Amino acid sequence: MKYGYLGPEGTFTEAALEQLLAQRGESGTAERYAAISVPDALGRLQRGELDGVVVPIENSLEGGVPATLDALTRHGELQIVAETLVTVAFVCAVRPGTALEDVRAFGTHPHAEAQVRSFLRRRLPAAEYIPTASTAAAAKALSEGTADYQAAIGPALAAERFGLDIAEADIGDNADAVTRFILVQRPGSLPERTGADKTTIVAGLRSDRSGALLELLEQFATRGITMSRLESRPTGNGLGLYQFSIDLLGHVEEERVAEALAGAYRICRELRFLGSYPSADGKITPVESLTTDTAFQAARCWLDGILEHGRRD
Numbered sequence: 386m387k388y389g390y391l392g393p394e395g396t397f398t399e400a401a402l403e404q405l406l407a408q409r410g411e412s413g414t415a416e417r418y419a420a421i422s423v424p425d426a427l428g429r430l431q432r433g434e435l436d437g438v439v440v441p442i443e444n445s446l447e448g449g450v451p452a453t454l455d456a457l458t459r460h461g462e463l464q465i466v467a468e469t470l471v472t473v474a475f476v477c478a479v480r481p482g483t484a485l486e487d488v489r490a491f492g493t494h495p496h497a498e499a500q501v502r503s504f505l506r507r508r509l510p511a512a513e514y515i516p517t518a519s520t521a522a523a524a525k526a527l528s529e530g531t532a533d534y535q536a537a538i539g540p541a542l543a544a545e546r547f548g549l550d551i552a553e554a555d556i557g558d559n560a561d562a563v564t565r566f567i568l569v570q571r572p573g574s575l576p577e578r579t580g581a582d583k584t585t586i587v588a589g590l591r592s593d594r595s596g597a598l599l600e601l602l603e604q605f606a607t608r609g610i611t612m613s614r615l616e617s618r619p620t621g622n623g624l625g626l627y628q629f630s631i632d633l634l635g636h637v638e639e640e641r642v643a644e645a646l647a648g649a650y651r652i653c654r655e656l657r658f659l660g661s662y663p664s665a666d667g668k669i670t671p672v673e674s675l676t677t678d679t680a681f682q683a684a685r686c687w688l689d690g691i692l693e694h695g696r697r698d
């Protein structure tokens with residue numbers, strides 16, 4: 386199996402891939418491919434050049450990763466099969482001999498920049514921020530002398546891989562910051578239901594219907610389904626046109642989730658199913674007695690009885 390990740394070597398995403406491979410017992414056998422961007426990785430997956438791709442999707446401080454949410458929605462035909470959580474710790478890396486005082490600009494991934502703001506305010510208040518495709522891409526360019534910045538912010542691993550010095554370590558605003566990464570594949574069989582699962586969907590609402598979002602949320606509420614993420618992203622087709630990227634606690638093979646998705650499908654302009662997969666935290670989702678599979682099956686039995694008796698020959 387060949388797995389792609391947001392490269393180059395030394396990104397947080399590479400750490401997430403290693404974590405996922407270890408869980409799947411594939412650390413020794415998998416081939417790795419460092420992609421230059423999330424769309425590049427997903428494109429290669431879709432064309433069959435890769436069998437799986439790991440990308441960041443959500444951060445405990447910043448929320449969803451727009452590049453991933455948008456690329457996943459655009460590709461449409463891909464499926465999330467697993468997730469993993471990585472605790473991210475940041476360092477400020479420089480070329481040997483550079484002092485923090487010499488740093489006029491720094492490069493890093495937008496999600497890293499958002500998580501080191503107090504360090505930036507205290508230590509680099511005048512430095513310009515140059516966004517890069519990944520944290521390790523910033524470290525690589527700095528070490529190769531092709532960067533127009535003097536510092537790179539990212540994991541210690543990236544500094545180490547590219548022979549940089551660590552000017553300051555542990556510069557994150559929040560020591561408990563966690564990033565959630567997903568493993569994406571071409572559509573195939575669904576991961577097995579574990580009781581601790583997530584389902585990811587993208588819902589495009591009908592713009593001519595007042596209360597469309599409320600109606601969508603009702604589909605989940607009435608079936609006892611909890612959302613763990615809800616984000617609006619522009620469709621790209623004009624101002625005011627949004628779609629919602631949503632994580633639900635549950636698996637599509639559960640009756641309550643299947644019924645809610647069917648309800649959502651009826652009322653949405655467009656509904657994309659992006660996958661049901663085990664939650665990384667392994668926490669079993671409590672299911673109220675009125676929304677268990679048994680409760681749904683009993684209701685259907687009752688209805689079948691009515692239809693059976695009332696059938697006209």
Ligand SMILES: O=C(O)C(=O)Cc1ccccc1
Nearest residue numbers: 396397398494496497519520
């Ligand atoms: O650029 C990286 O190293 C990534 O893997 C993306 C990222 C950036 C910041 C926090 C988590 C993931």
